[in-house]
Amino acid sequence: MRLSFLMILAFLISVKVSAAPKSDKISINNLSMSYERGIGEGSFSAFNFYDYQYNRPMVFETQYNGTEVIFNLEDEQVVINDENGLLSILASTKIKGLNLENTSSEIKGNLSTFRAVSETKDVFLNNVGAHCKLITKPTNLRDVDYYLTNCLTDATINISKIDLSTQEKSLFRDVLIEALELEKSSDTSISELSLSINKHNYTLTLKVKASITAKVKVYGKVEYLEGSNKIHLTITKAKASFFNITNKVFEALKSKESEKLKVQRPHVYYSLE
Structure with missing residues (x-):
């Protein structure tokens, strides 16, 4: 991504x-x-x-x-x-x-x-x-921190389809496949992605296609930590159809921990540096 x-x-x-x-x-x-x-x-x-x-x-x-x-x-x-x-x-x-x-x-x-x-x-x-609402007043419209702070407060993003090569390392895609216990295939794709953020509260919905197709919903809060240049999010619930997959999502995230990614349930920190 x-x-x-x-x-x-x-x-x-x-x-x-x-x-x-x-x-x-x-x-x-x-x-x-x-x-x-x-x-x-x-x-x-x-x-x-x-x-x-x-x-x-x-x-x-x-x-x-x-x-x-x-x-x-x-x-x-x-x-x-x-x-x-x-x-x-x-x-x-x-x-x-x-x-x-x-x-x-x-x-x-x-x-x-x-x-x-x-x-x-x-x-x-x-x-x-x-679409992103700019709530605070900028000192510089070219300040990336300004956009990250505002767009992780109130924004919407919609993508009809995302195709990634099988060799592509995608944390987002790979965590979903592992949490859903799917097999990665040559036509792995993500579709109907919709992210809505309102006062830092987010709802993410999407379909992931691998060996089968699954519809996923994730709820939580998100913010940009300007001082440390990190995205901080909490995951309060993750569902695949009627099944609660929150535990599996955190297990998958934990297995991907690195210098950039730190997981302390329910918190997830991702460094942009």
Whole structure:
């Protein structure tokens, strides 16, 4: 899931343009692009990214040198610094129908399809939608901590389908399969995912398909711990159809503990560092 719509959002929020921008506004309409080994091409209906303002359909070519993304738009170049190196792990990616907009009160977006491939990952997302209320007032609309704090307070995310390669290490997917005692198969997928967060209380529903298909619901609370750069969540109940699988979920999580993941039932801590 790390190569996902949220990765696109994190990239767009965290990058720094070559000159200090006067505007924090992002408004992208119908962007599609393909990218492979540092070279790509694409199009959009409108693209307003900080001080770059293009309000008509355009096609573009793009290059990535490991630290900068260079967009060639007709006679103009747009250079965006990828200071966190988020794109360096991608061998190829395809995006279709990306729309994204931020204001002082919300950030929302959707995309039709997203495919990302690296040496170890192969992720496909279909029909993604996200909406996040920005409750506190920002000092900087490009502050990633600000978005994490707010979006883990009040937000909705919907994804029609997630396909992950069998070799892909996905904590989320692997915990579900282990808790449900399913066998991982070549067509393992997650569908009809819906995450609703209201005042830190979350409800997660989804279908996971492996050897069989199971519908899962998880309830709890979630928050971002800014000082330690961790996501903290509690799991109060997890169900598969009519069966309570909370114990099995914690057993599966405990078996995946690492430097990034710590489990102290009912608490789960995941480091973003």
